[in-house]
Amino acid sequence: MGRYTFRLPDIGEGIAEAEIVAWHVKVGDTVEEDARIADMMTDKATVEMESPVSGTIVEVAGAEGDLIAIGSPLVVIEVEGAGNEDTRGQGAKAAAVEERIEAENPDAGDADRVNAAAQMAKQAPAESPAAQLPLASEPTAPASAEARTPAPVSRVSQGKVMASPAVRQRAKDLGIDLAELRPAEDGRVRHADLDAFLSYNASGGFQPAGRRGADEQVRVIGLRRRIAENMAASKRHIPHFAYVEEFDVTALEETRAQLNAGRGDRPKLTMLPLLITAICKVLPKYPMLNAHYDDEAGVVTRYGSVHLGFAAQTPAGLMVPVIRDAQDRNVWQLATEITRLAAAARDGSAKSLELSGSTITVTSLGPMGGVATTPVINRPEVAIIGPNRIVERPMFVRDASGVERIEKRKIMNMSMSCDHRVVDGWDAASFAQDLKKLIEAPALILAG
Structure with a gap:
């Protein structure tokens, strides 16, 4: 019998390390050649690692969420024959x-x-290479559900709580555990502390013991950690400013309904393909918005093509699929591509190229879009656009003869966040006003 050390291969794209997001084996498991052993996440995508040999897992490197350098041992497998470790001597x-x-x-x-x-x-x-791995001789490898689930935080009180007999009796009558209270002074629980506790409970800030769920610690790993790191870097490095404009989308919604009525076997149009078409028509006038800013090199790259990212919610977290050359697609082609990319992001089949390289991003929560948002820029981009919820409101409308009347109109706020190092407030406002003209006259959107 010998040992085979499987080292994390170069996954490509110049990465130096990858994160363990899932183990499919544990110490003691028997694996066949080409069997799936782990999922590794890079900055771009999740890659499945397969066993190069058949044998028994004797050591694994790290827990889920740990970063492994390229070339470092990932697993050690006991195999028939000599393996690839030099144990002679x-x-x-x-x-x-x-x-x-x-x-x-x-x-x-x-x-x-x-x-x-x-x-x-x-x-x-x-x-030997295996000596670089943490000890994993016991079956406590992170592949087991028990090992991955953190123990709940104990609420057992530490030591005796100081309180008078009257306070203790009152707490008992109220069903309050004195260990849950934080005394205001000198560590002794008083009636005032009980009153404050009850007041907080009445406002919904506390659940009585009979209805309280267990505390849970959730490790931030995988895509959720990537999102956290990217968002933190964006807010840390980019001086955001927000701009919100009100759009009357009554005519656009009527146009969308007419297009859907005659769509045949084409996908149903949402607001997004129409909005993207309008954005692509306006952007050539504002190249500073369709750009990347390399703050280390001090270089702004303005793109001639619109590679438009759109935020898609998936079971694993928020992803941003990218529509390549969005300016060359009509609304039906955009609707088809949005449907395809969103489905690929949700089922995990999206390729790295489909999740990277966007030059500007649109993020929408649809009917839950709220009144206004301040979206975080998808670094290194310099702008992100967030359409909000459509609401009906009475508005003053002036007809062709100049007479004003009140009508029920469909109104949507459009939010933007921009990198103030690259985009001036005047640029953002001018872009929004030109976009508003198209949105409120949808025939201009569909015109060649």
């Missing part, structure tokens, strides 16, 4: 260590020699 090395210890400590007893050997082992470099 290890017995001779051990004998040489024993001889050295005996020569240096001729009068030492067995226990002293054992201690000396242990000290030498700590100082000696690792003899």
Whole structure:
């Protein structure tokens, strides 16, 4: 029997490390060649790692959420034959260590020699690639559900709570655990602390013990960690400013209904394809919005094509699929591509190229879009557009003869966030006004 050390291969795109997002094996499992052993996430996509040999898993590197450098050991597999670890001569090395210890400590007893050997082992470099892996001889590898689920935080009180008999009796009558209270002064619970606790409870801030769920700690890993890191970097590096404009989308909604009535076997149009078409028509006049800013190099790249990202909610978290050359597609082609990319993002089949390279992003929550939003820019882009919820409101409308009357209209706020290092407020406002003209006269959107 031998050991085969499988090292994390170069996944491509110049990455230096990848994150373990899922283990499909644990120590002691038997695997076949090409069997799935782990899922690794890079900045661009999740890649499945497959076993290059058949054998038994004897060691694994890290838990879910840990980062593994390219070229580092991922698993060690016990195989038939020699494997790929050079174990020859290890017995001779051990004998040489024993001889050295005996020569240096001729009068030492067995226990002293054992201690000396242990000290030498700590100082000696690792003899095999497997030595770089954490110990995983017990079946507590992160592949098991029990190992991945953090223990709930204990609420058992530490020590005795100081309180008068009257306060204790009142707390007992009210069903309040004194250990849940934070005394206002000197560590002693008083009636005022009970009153404050009850007031907080009445406002919905506390659930009585009978209805309280268990505390839960959820490790932030995988896509959720990538989102957290990207959003934090965006807010840390980009001086955002927001701009919100009100659009009358009554005519646009009527046009959309007419198009859907005669769509045949084409996908149903939502607001998004029409909005994207309008954005693509306006952007050539405002190239500073369809751009990337490399803040380290101090270079702004303005793009001639619109590679438009759109936020898509998936079971794994928020993803941004990218419609390549959106300016060359009509509303039906855009609707088809949006449907395809959103489905691929949700089922995990989206390719790296389909999830990267956007030059501007649109993010929409549809009917839950709220009155206004301040979306976070998808770095290194410099602008993001967020259509909000459509609401019906009475509005003053002037007809062709100049007479004003009140009508029920469909109104939508359009939110934008821009990088103030690259985009001026005047640029954002001018873009929004030109976009408003198209949205409120939908025939201009569909015109060639």
